[in-house]
Amino acid sequence: MHIVCCIKQVPDTTQVKIDPETNTLIRSGVESICNPYDVVAVEAAVKLVEKYSGKITVITMGPPQADSALRECLSIGATDAVLLSDRAFAGADTLATSHTLASAVKKLSETEPVDLIICGKQAIDGDTAQTGPGVATRLGYNQFTYVSEILKVDAAKNTITVRREIEGGCQVIEGSLPALLSVELELGAPRYATLPELVRSLRQEVKVWGAKELGVPAETLGLKGSPTSVKQIFAPAPRKGGAPFDAAANKEQAVQGFLDTIFKNDSAILAEVLKSENKG
Amino acid sequence: MPKNLKGKDIADIIPDKCIGCQICIGECPTKAIEMVGGVAKIDPELCIGCGKCVDVCPANCILFEKPRKKKAAVAQKPALAEYKGVAVFVETHDGRAADVSWELMGKARELAEKLGVQVLGFLPGVSTEAIAKEAIAYGCDVVYVMDNPLLKMYLPKVYGKALVQLCNEVKPEIVLIGATPLGRDVSSVVATIIETGLTADCTGLDIDKEQRLLMMTRPTFGGNIMATILCRNHRPQMSTVRPMVMKMPKKDPARRGEIRMVEFEGYTDPLPSIIDFIPRASDVGEVDIARVPVLVVIGKGACNSQYFPMLEGLAHLLGGTVACSRPVVQAGFLPYVRQVGQTGKTVAPKLYIGVAVSGAVQHLVGMQGSERIIAINTDRHAPMMQIADYPIIGDYAQVVPQLIEGIKARVPTLKAGSAKL
Ligand SMILES: Cc1cc2nc3c(=O)[nH]c(=O)nc-3n(C[C@H](O)[C@H](O)[C@H](O)COP(=O)(O)OP(=O)(O)OC[C@H]3O[C@@H](n4cnc5c(N)ncnc54)[C@H](O)[C@@H]3O)c2cc1C
Ligand SMILES: Cc1cc2nc3c(=O)[nH]c(=O)nc-3n(C[C@H](O)[C@H](O)[C@H](O)COP(=O)(O)OP(=O)(O)OC[C@H]3O[C@@H](n4cnc5c(N)ncnc54)[C@H](O)[C@@H]3O)c2cc1C
Numbered sequence: 001m002h003i004v005c006c007i008k009q010v011p012d013t014t015q016v017k018i019d020p021e022t023n024t025l026i027r028s029g030v031e032s033i034c035n036p037y038d039v040v041a042v043e044a045a046v047k048l049v050e051k052y053s054g055k056i057t058v059i060t061m062g063p064p065q066a067d068s069a070l071r072e073c074l075s076i077g078a079t080d081a082v083l084l085s086d087r088a089f090a091g092a093d094t095l096a097t098s099h100t101l102a103s104a105v106k107k108l109s110e111t112e113p114v115d116l117i118i119c120g121k122q123a124i125d126g127d128t129a130q131t132g133p134g135v136a137t138r139l140g141y142n143q144f145t146y147v148s149e150i151l152k153v154d155a156a157k158n159t160i161t162v163r164r165e166i167e168g169g170c171q172v173i174e175g176s177l178p179a180l181l182s183v184e185l186e187l188g189a190p191r192y193a194t195l196p197e198l199v200r201s202l203r204q205e206v207k208v209w210g211a212k213e214l215g216v217p218a219e220t221l222g223l224k225g226s227p228t229s230v231k232q233i234f235a236p237a238p239r240k241g242g243a244p245f246d247a248a249a250n251k252e253q254a255v256q257g258f259l260d261t262i263f264k265n266d267s268a269i270l271a272e273v274l275k276s277e278n279k280g
Numbered sequence: 281m282p283k284n285l286k287g288k289d290i291a292d293i294i295p296d297k298c299i300g301c302q303i304c305i306g307e308c309p310t311k312a313i314e315m316v317g318g319v320a321k322i323d324p325e326l327c328i329g330c331g332k333c334v335d336v337c338p339a340n341c342i343l344f345e346k347p348r349k350k351k352a353a354v355a356q357k358p359a360l361a362e363y364k365g366v367a368v369f370v371e372t373h374d375g376r377a378a379d380v381s382w383e384l385m386g387k388a389r390e391l392a393e394k395l396g397v398q399v400l401g402f403l404p405g406v407s408t409e410a411i412a413k414e415a416i417a418y419g420c421d422v423v424y425v426m427d428n429p430l431l432k433m434y435l436p437k438v439y440g441k442a443l444v445q446l447c448n449e450v451k452p453e454i455v456l457i458g459a460t461p462l463g464r465d466v467s468s469v470v471a472t473i474i475e476t477g478l479t480a481d482c483t484g485l486d487i488d489k490e491q492r493l494l495m496m497t498r499p500t501f502g503g504n505i506m507a508t509i510l511c512r513n514h515r516p517q518m519s520t521v522r523p524m525v526m527k528m529p530k531k532d533p534a535r536r537g538e539i540r541m542v543e544f545e546g547y548t549d550p551l552p553s554i555i556d557f558i559p560r561a562s563d564v565g566e567v568d569i570a571r572v573p574v575l576v577v578i579g580k581g582a583c584n585s586q587y588f589p590m591l592e593g594l595a596h597l598l599g600g601t602v603a604c605s606r607p608v609v610q611a612g613f614l615p616y617v618r619q620v621g622q623t624g625k626t627v628a629p630k631l632y633i634g635v636a637v638s639g640a641v642q643h644l645v646g647m648q649g650s651e652r653i654i655a656i657n658t659d660r661h662a663p664m665m666q667i668a669d670y671p672i673i674g675d676y677a678q679v680v681p682q683l684i685e686g687i688k689a690r691v692p693t694l695k696a697g698s699a700k701l
Contacts (some may be wrong), residue, residue: 011300011318013502034316063302063315091306091336094480098472128480128499133468134437142552143436145465161555166461167373169559175552221335224308225479227514230301230338233507237497239648239667244660247674247682255682258654258672263690265507269630272572273598274691 001054001115001153001177003045004108005078006101006135007038009062009069013156024068033186034069037120039076041183043190044150045075052153054115055079058110061089061100067206075193077203082108086210093127098134100221103214112146116153116160117180121146132182142175145182153177282324288347290327291334295319297341299505304333304342320420338507360453363515366392367400367452369443370415370423371462377411379571380458384521386529387485388456391494394487400452404442405543409613416537419529423537424450425601428544433554434462435452438547440469445545447458447474454494454514456485459520467520477511478518483525494519503622503645524570524626525649560617567601569618572630574600577620577647580607581636581658582676591635591676594684605637621646635676640663658679 012033045056058067058073061084070081084104092100105114117136122129129145148162148170161174165184193201194254209219219225245261247254263270284290286462293304298319305313305320312326313333322333334344371378389400399422401415412423416463426442442610443466447455455470457463459481471478484497487511494517495507511517563598576595578588595602604614606621620627628649635656637643644663647653650655665671672679 011501013301013504015534023527026479032319045630065317066317085433087305087308087311091303093477094468095472095475095477099453125501127502128478129464130468130471130478133465134472136335137469137472138442143465144552145436167378170556171554172687173552173554176550212409223303227475228479228509229336229512230303230493231508231510232340233299233500233505236503236506236645236648239653241653241665241667241671242669244665244671244673245677246660247656251674251678251682254672254674255679255686258670259686259690260668262652262654269652273600273630 001048001052001106001155003048003054003056003116004105004113004114005038005041005045005056005073006056006117007042007058007060007069007073007130008035008123008125009060009066009121010035010123012122019059032065032069034072035120035123037122037183037185039073039190040099040185040187041120041181042073042076042078043117044183044187046183046191047188048116048150048153049077052155055112059083059084059101059104059108061092061097061104064071064208070206073202074204075198076135076190077197080205081206083206083208084210084214085208087222088211088218088224089222091226092221093228094103094128094130094134095227096223096225097131098138099212101131102135102138103216104209105135107209107214109190112113113178115177117141117178119180119182121182121184127215128131129182132180136180139178139180142177144173144175144177144179146184147181148184148186150181158167158257166240238250256267258263284324284327284507286325288330289344289659290324291322291329291331291342291344293320293322294341294343295321297339299339299341300502301338303336303338307336324402328588329656332646339393350571357441357513360513360515363451363453363592365397365400365422365450365452366395366454366456367402367446367450367516368400368415368420369455369463370411371458371460372403372405372408372411375407377414378458378460378523380460380463380521380523382414382418382531383523383526383528384456385415385420385459387521388454389419389525389529391454391487392421393493394489395453397453398496400424400450402426402443404428404439404446406432412539414531416539417531417535419535421537423539424542425539426542426544428546430544430547434466436465436469437549437551438472438597439466441547442544443470446542447516449542451491455516455518457518457520459522460531463520467518471518474490474516476514476516476518477509479509479511480520482519482521483550485519485521485526493517494653499645503641515566522626524628569601569603569620570625570627572601573629574598574633575603575620575627575629576600576633576635577637578604578614579607580601580605580611581638583608583611583613583636585613587680588678590680590684594633594680597687598604599618600631600633603680605640605643633663633667637664638662639667652694667684 058078119132152161243256243259398421401420404426479496632650652669653668
């Protein structure tokens with residue numbers, strides 16, 4: 001089977017900090033990484049190919065340096081990589097992103113029909129989780145989001161069965177291929193790259209496609225093809241805390257002091273809370 | 281003001297403020313901007329000093345001082361004016377509406393009043409009569425009901441088609457959808473088919489009256505920054521909104537409204553089949569932490585079974601329950617449904633009592649809306665202690681027993697463990 005994994009290079013948001021003085025993002029020293037959900041997607045694809053044979057093409061839309069994220073995926077088992085890079089793609093929202101990605105999948109399908117697309121549940125920077133369903137809808141594929149386990153691929157029936165995590169429990173669902181999955185972290189961490197794989201990943205050619213190669217009009221791509229526009233960004237207003245009660249110095253006094261203050265300043269909230277308690 | 285070799289005034293990017301969104305690259309007419317090390321960089325020799333990048337940069341990180349003509353406000357396209365009303369997708373599970381749909385109904389009322397339009401309900405499903413009436417009681421003016429056996433179980437293609445049909449026939453200017461697993465799954469299908477903008481996981485919605493636009497504010501970068509997003513030239517303006525962020529409106533059973541039936545066009549292509557649904561074992565009989573007025577939130581520093589009954593006792597004493605941070609779930613100490621934060625639940629209790637929770641951003645985004653925050657921590661510098669209304673410095677094993685005693689002494693009617701949730 002031919003599996004396409006969509007991956008995104010993102011800043012490591014866990015390292016992003018806010019400068020308390022200026023209330024702005026401190027970006028210096030923040031690494032670019034492959035979106036953690038997407039490496040899980042690649043690992044899932046590798047396991048499928050080990051079981052059912054086939055190949056994995058990883059694709060990303062991004063600036064030239066997203067090349068390194070693709071190579072990381074090659075090192076953990078992807079077969080081929082395509083970088084979708086063009087100024088015309090820049091500033092895309094999810095509608096334009098899914099257009100670019102879907103066009104690339106169509107182009108890949110011309111030479112080798114695609115059976116399955118695996119995306120991450122969400123990217124840790126944009127955080128929308130909208131790209132996967134967008135790609136599936138444009139291609140008319142079945143979409144299975146929040147997948148926590150791939151149970152079965154039935155080559156004869158051309159179907160896939162997965163487990164999805166949804167409100168209140170999990171759903172087991174079966175649908176025909178081609179399909180698109182978006183995966184949860186629970187699906188399993190990627191393996192470590194072996195030395196030969198690492199070497200291969202660095203040497204292998206990564207194709208680069210722009211708007212021309214995809215054959216789509218530039219007005220439908222990137223900023224021009226995006227109905228949403230980011231008007232403004234700002235740091236979340238920090239909540240202002242109150243004065244501390246130091247129980248390390250004197251615990252009785254601190255706790256009494258705290259209770260005196262809260263019963264005085266927030267008597268309304270406490271009354272409400274205690275009232276609802278007394279009812280139950 | 282920097283100049284290039286040709287003597288042109290050029291724009292300059294402050295790398296520390298750039299968020300790497302690449303919008304300026306898409307806007308630049310001379311291809312002068314590139315991504316270098318995760319931030320945008322302007323090639324001074326290619327820059328013609330037009331200032332277009334400055335106008336679009338959401339982070340205000342481009343320095344450019346040359347006076348420019350202010351763009352005149354563009355009049356709304358006539359085609360857009362056809363779209364009227366604020367619609368809410370009413371999500372249902374087993375014949376019950378999701379609470380977030382009613383929270384959105386309350387918000388929709390507020391937005392509709394600012395716009396001078398009606399609140400509309402989109403209700404696809406089966407046997408939804410009671411829910412349609414409830415929608416009116418929560419503030420809906422007209423409920424569009426699509427009752428069809430195909431809509432009994434949620435499947436994205438079918439629900440997507442139903443909502444697209446409703447959008448095309450009713451033409452609302454705004455569509456609000458709860459950011460639940462189902463809502464996030466279907467909203468992107470609908471927006472993609474209609475080819476309109478969709479803003480994810482909003483925590484704030486307001487109207488720019490002058491331009492008649494919905495201003496959608498949402499956290500990104502793991503909660504580190506907030507972005508305000510517009511959808512200027514496409515309708516409807518779509519947004520998913522997190523549960524528990526908007527206030528639940530008061531239910532008024534006497535409220536009048538209209539129910540209109542819409543015939544579903546149907547769906548004929550083969551569809552996936554749902555083989556099984558397994559309720560999460562740990563969910564059975566579990567409370568929804570997002571709906572409890574008092575939460576005692578256990579952090580990694582209090583992940584100790586010896587003290588668990590004591591912390592649970594504190595929660596019960598105040599009519600609340602226990603919740604936790606992510607490491608506590610990872611340690612297998614409490615189930616995932618009890619996790620607060622970016623990858624857990626968003627909560628906004630009346631009292632949040634954080635016990636040995638440090639307050640990482642991913643945790644804070646899920647609880648910052650709490651009415652009052654009490655934090656117990658040995659480290660006075662922990663981020664949670666900075667935002668807490670009542671920071672208590674100390675070892676929780678020492679502080680909590682004192683606290684329980686003190687509360688009992690003040691409220692003699694309470695007995696530990698008297699309230700069960
Ligand atoms: C501050 C800010 C706020 C934004 N808010 C919105 C918004 O509300 N609505 C909107 O439509 N757009 C928004 N965008 C634009 C959005 O981030 C981009 O469209 C982005 O390319 C994809 O969205 P995402 O990061 O949310 O990815 P998600 O949709 O969360 O990603 C899900 C999966 O899709 C795949 N994927 C995503 N991007 C790529 C890619 N470039 N290449 C290959 N695979 C990919 C990956 O498998 C990923 O795991 C915003 C951008 C910024 C900077
Ligand atoms: C993509 C991503 C998503 C995430 N999502 C979430 C999420 O949804 N929710 C979440 O909570 N986290 C999330 N995290 C993890 C988050 O970054 C933090 O690691 C986590 O919140 C820390 O939990 P903690 O405060 O319990 O533990 P720690 O940070 O280890 O803090 C323990 C605290 O306990 C204090 N302490 C220790 N002993 C005592 C004592 N005896 N008495 C009093 N205080 C004591 C310490 O001073 C310290 O402040 C996410 C991370 C990532 C990368």
